[in-house]
Amino acid sequence: MKILIFGHILDNKDIMTMFFKSKLVVVDETAESEEALDLARFYDYDAVLLRLADTRSAEIELIRRLRIGGLRCPIVAVAHSLGESSRLRVLEAGVDDLIVNATSQEEIFLRVQNQVRRSRGFQSPSLVIGNVQINMNAKKIFVGDIEVSLTKKEYQIVEILALRKGCVLSKEAILDHLYGGLDEPNPKIIDVFICKIRKKLLALGADDLIETNWGRGYLVVEKRSPDYAPQPKPAEPVEQNDARLRAGLFLRVGT
Structure with a gap:
């Protein structure tokens, strides 16, 4: 996953960013509204997470502008405490979830996920x-009941593509989701990762999960079982065909 976290660190116990990164999430952070809007326009985030120290008008306006700007991913707001009127204002602005006084970072992570x-x-x-x-909770992949032995980067690639099933992602887009623009290697490394992932999945009898879209990138597709193939329409009985033919002849004779 890749998420955008907006807002100031609430206190010295706020380890939310560190916790999300420990869950293999790529995180971008900003406390500036205009920068948040620019990032949301430029990058394909899986979610936007707002730290709310108070429901200032700027924060409410940011939520509205994100939605007006066409942001489709979930927006989740987090606060230590919030009165009822403030909660209603945040929800009315368009957030998908509001988390107040969460018991743990794990709760926030799971609700966002x-x-x-x-x-x-x-x-x-x-x-x-x-x-x-x-x-996604255990960050593991299974074929049937057998776990696939993948590295962290290999798991992240499968998760990124699976969440966007049917959509082509370029190698550059995959790199951005893996490294967040920091110390990115050559895009050709994605070809190497994909090759290794395919070998490991196919060795355990997995379906051919990842397809190459030449010149564009990679995508995950779900193969349709032959059982879902449309059945041929049964032929009509000969007697029924003869009856229709005779009826047609009588109509023509009558006219």
């Missing part, structure tokens, strides 16, 4: 594509 998963069309706790199951 659930919003991301559902926004991408996955209702179950795991991303299931064909016979491959991607457990």
Whole structure:
């Protein structure tokens, strides 16, 4: 996942960014509204997370401008405490979830992740594509009941593509989701990662999950089972065909 966190650190116990990064999330941060708007326009974020120290008009306006600007990903607001009127203002502005006085960073992470998963069309706790199951909570991938041994970067690539099932991602876009623009290697490294991922999945009998779109990038597709192929329309009985033919002849004779 890649998320944008907006707002100032709430206190010296605020380790939200560090915690999200420990969960293999690429994080961009800013406390400037205009910069947040520019980042949201330029990058494909999975979610925007707002730290709310107070419901100032600038923060409410940012939520509205993000939505007016066409931002489709979930917006989640987090606050230590918030009165009822302030909560209503934040919800009315267009956030998808409001978390007040969370018991742990794990709760915030899971609620954001659930919003991301559902926004991408996955209702179950795991991303299931064909016979491959991607457990976003454990950051593990299974073929049937067998875990696939992947590196962190390899797992991230599969998760990134799976969340955007059916959409082509360029190598540059994948790199951005892996490194966040910091110390990015040559884009050709993505070809190497994909090759290794394919070998590991196919060795365990996985469906051919990742397709190459030549000249554009890679995408995850779900192969349709032959069982879903449309069945041929059964032929009509000979007697029924004869009856229709005779009826047509009688009509022509009558005219």
